[in-house]
Amino acid sequence: MSSTANHWIDLTQDRDTGIETLRARFQGHTHAYDAHWHDSYLVGVTEQGVQQFNCRRTRYQSLAGNVFLLEPGEIHDGDAPTEGGFTYRTIYLDPQWLERELSVLFEEAPAGSQLSFATTLATDTRLAQATSAAFQAIHTRELRIVRQSALDQMLGSLTDHLHWRARYREDPRLPRVAQIAREYLHAHLQYDLSLDEVAAACGVDRFRLTRAFKAAYGLPPHAYLVQLRVARARQLLSRGETPANVAMALGFADQSHLGRWFVRAYGLTPAAYRKRCSNLPDA
Template sequence: MANDWLELRQHADTGIETIKAHFEGHAFDPHWHDSYLVGITLSGTQQFHCRRQRYHSRPGDAFLLEPGEIHDGDAPVEGGFTYLTFYLDDRWLTDTLQGLYDATPGSYSVHFARTLTRSPQLVRAIGDTFSALHNDEMKIVQQSTMDGLLAQITAHCQWRKRVPSQIQSAAIAHRARDYLYAHMGDNVGLSDLAAVTGTDRFTLTRCFKREFHLAPHAWLIQLRLAKARQYLAQGEQPAEVAATLGFADQSHLGRWFQRAYRISPAHYRRLCTNLPDVSRK
């Protein structure tokens, strides 16, 4: 859309990525992130699917998504929507919040009780933190707003115990996922995953979709895209990233990246690093 726009910054000290954007019509395809996503809708109506539900986020709403949660984005109302968001590293958030609780075991992880919430205090904390990081305020201001945000988040999260699943289908899905993590740049087939998990291709796909809500091939693409963001933010060239992660070529990576994030790999790299793009077009 001609009226769509996106601002992206990457905070130098923490690596936290801040995004402010406006979309009209279709915003982005279903995808997931490997970080916690925290944001607010500033104007219009943002429609998205997550946790098998459809949500409508309006001004004054905060949205909270966990790593791996699949979500999309659309503007169902004329004029589109504007939002701001940032991504908090899984390990950093868990370790930091554990300091606010007494003797929390390492086998627990942070779980957001609700995907969409209307809390003026949380919305204000998100907005203040975003402004401090996005505009590169003084370090003491940044850290103070981050502390304020973390204090607010504790009222909207729970500790969820990480326990090995006793359900056979979940165990199969998790073994397949671990294999894809270890071989994300390889030309992996369903037959390979079936052999690793000790089952057949059809059972494997059924178990995987039940656990992760995506077929193995679609989940692998999302994993590669998440890793591509990391490599690009570190300054690697799009062509190199595409080759490392098993995309057919740079154009193939670019098509998937644009569909998921509404920005090209080269543009994303430039925003994160301020380095010129010298790769082939």
């Protein structure tokens, strides 16, 4: 468990499925997380207090018993807006694992589609109880048959909140400039890019680029690039890569630089995250 004066975080990873479970507590009037995203589907339950976050251009307040549902790549943050703070538990589901497991519950997926949550915040007692039970079984490393049964119960409850949506390479709702810039950042994430360089790739000046990008994705290009690197760092650390090597591979100035951004996004140091997910000693 990782903790400070204002919060604690307890994270584990299931060896069979790669599913991560995280339980955390943040004290009152605390900024919990900077805007970031995950490569997983998130299914979480607020246990206590008011959990506030921004996602899909909307500010949500999740109360005790509410379920929050986030898709891979959805940018969100986290705050404790009240003195009582909040406590929550979350299950991180690998997209390929989820689609494979749900294939027996759903009819065959339409061509060119992917799973999507119908809502970001739900009041569903059955789903909340099933999610909490699945979390407990995985987090405490219950017998395999117990973990599988608990996950099946949760997936059965989750189907009411899932649907298939078109899988698109380009979102017609977003400006073409923003999409080109995003593709460029993903392709060059390890380099020390300048705004002028990204703007040139898009055929616009850097001021127009910044306005279009922030309007489309909610973050300016530089902040998006940092969070892209942090998300990739999370993947590499979970595979056992050392923080020093990850920092070097992703273009951070050094391990300390990676650590500052990683803590702001996930509340854990890179070494602590690596140790919990890979079962390897700190390095």
